[in-house]
Amino acid sequence: MLLLGLSLFIAAGLDPMVAWLHRRMPRPLAVLLVILLGLLLTAGVADLVVPVLVREITALVNALPHYFKELNDKSSFIGRFNDRYHVERTIRDALTKRSSSIATGILGVGRAVLGALASTVVVMVVSIYLLFDMPRFKRLIYGLAPRSRRARTVLLGDQIFAKVGGYLLGNIVISVVTGLGTWVWCVIFGVPFPLLLAVLVALFDLVPVVGSTIGGIIVAGVSLTVSLPVAIATVGFYLLYRFLEDYLLAPRIMRRTVDVPGLVTVVATLIGGVLLGIIGALVAIPVAAAVKLLLEELAAPRLEQR
Template sequence: MSESTNVGASPQHTPEPGEHLLPAEYAAARMSTDDQPMGRPGKPFDRRSPFFFGMFGAAGVAVTYGVILLLDTARPILILIGLAVFLAVGLEPAVKFLVRRRLPRWASVVIVLVVILAIIGGFLAAAIPALVSQGSSLVKSIPIWVQQANDHHSLLGRINDQFGLETKIQALLKTSSSTIANGLVGAGVAVFGAVSDTLIVLVLTAYFLADMPRIRRLAYRLFPHSRRPRAILIGDDIADKVGGYVLGNLVISVIAGALTFGWLLAFGVPYAFLLSIMVALLDLVPVVGSTIAGVVVALVCLTVSLPVAVGTVAFFVVYRLLEDYLLVPRIIGRAVEVPALVTVVAVLVGGALLGVLGALVAIPVAAALQLLLREVWLPRQDRA
């Protein structure tokens, strides 16, 4: 019985290697046609499946985290690039002015850069000798100030008696030599870094200024064709605001430095040229720059007399009002059109994020955001 059953059963077949792919290969040969050599695409994967949802979610988190780390690592150089773009956009109106006078663009860019380098060179040529001479004068004045500090009847002596300046200075001078050496090395590194950063910004500004038309075309091509005309109008308006702000701010800073130099020279305040340079540089920072400069200058004026210091405070108050209500509206206000409250808030936020550089670029950035809000966001909200 068992033998008859075994005779009727077929023996077990072991498949040859590759035999499992034969049906798929026959099907692939039938699917390949002249129109579709790779066959018709199959059904897409279900992206709503838990596997794909988790995989793409994890990949998105990883990419975002990597981008954040990359931006944080490259933050110093990105700040320099942003400053160079800001300066290039600010100098673009000067280049356009020369181009409209039928000069080639390369010649216009060279002229603008040569003028900038000449101004920087002239500034250094005038500032370095003054800094050296007035620095040596400062060193020679230290014994006189020490003598006045010990005189209880002088103004400096009364200030010393009230605040204990001599004790604090002596404690500062007793600092260990190693700490002073480390401080000198750190100061040297900081100066070298500042010089190298300045050269990088100047070189990048030159490249951006030379390629500004190409950069402009590339930036506008990133927008859809139907939106390009409006993007061009808004983008050019933002560039004009930045250019007007940069040039206007430079003019106002020069006026602040010149008026301060005249005032200090009239009353015989020492280090007049050095202090006027400081006022011009700090006045580039809106809202708070001239105020800080006025405090420093008034403290130096105390070495002359109390009435001169009080008069200097009054001078800076009057100049502040003149700058806020006459110079800024006429020179910058028409180009930027940023309300006073927005200006103060933008400067405070920019200073908190990027320091002096953030405060410097805060107003044109606020003007750009205000324009986008008025022309893009609010009309969409009204139509919603």
């Protein structure tokens, strides 16, 4: 049920683009064009990023012996940290005593990865089917309204679908800004693997509430290889950026793409996250936009007549 809801959310977000193309070509061709554009965009990003990521991951693997060597070098920060907190010995003991638990954990991670891949394929397939059949799906939903109010229902429903599309666009823009900010920070302070970290943070930032926090923790952990002050500064950078994203960047972008006031954006995200977790935070802003639209179009005129 959750996967079906997520598929409907994605299809509703892409439907405005398909509808715009549908004015110039048949709908099946418009859907195929949107899918093709998505594949081309994914391929372009992969062609641009993957070679650099492979190079940076290879450099990371090659650098591991150097980091292990520094663990025993008491003149380096990592060595002093290891000497004080016995990191190497703790890791070695954990690997020795919990080899079976680690194997079980690896199997669990493998199952989780396979499950995530299967869920992704299901969501993609269902979303494509919904995109092709969205007009019929809308007619089914709109047909539940009384005949006398059906035209009004169609108008409001189409506006709500358009706001979902605007929300997805705004969320992607915020993630791109987050990734660029991460890349600039890593380049300025010499944090290793800047592009890899920027891509990871941008992907994590697509997840509301906790995404950018998880990305910031990863970058702060990698920045420890530079120095402790850089790691502390990185933590401060992400705390500041999280504040600016939640209370300045996201409200401004969502006000333009979804037409929801900044205060409503913040409050809706917080309430959705508390009630339903990540999924609640994901759908909170489109739901708030829909409620705002219904209040303006239905409740406000009735109050004015009294």
